[in-house]
Amino acid sequence: MTTEEVDPATFAEVYKKLNEGEVAASQLEKMLDQLERQMDDMERIAGFHQSSATPQASADSQTTANKTAAANTTKQPEDKN
Secondary structure, eight states: OOGOOOOOOHHHHHHHHHHHHHHHHHHHHHHHHHHHHHHHHHHHHHHHHHHHSHHHHHHHHHHHHHHHHHHHHOOOOOOOO
């Protein structure tokens, strides 16, 4: 089919459908962006709760507390005499 054979009404209809498809694609992209943001938020929240509930996180915080307590008890008061 050459350009001389294309019916203007057919061309207009195809162009209209192309524009509608682009609008639909844009809307889908926006929806996917929203879903990705929601998934990122859910992963961030789940990661926070999961890491705070793990035994390793508790052990790490206990180790830090023990080191702080040990550092505080090994300091001797200065003799001011």
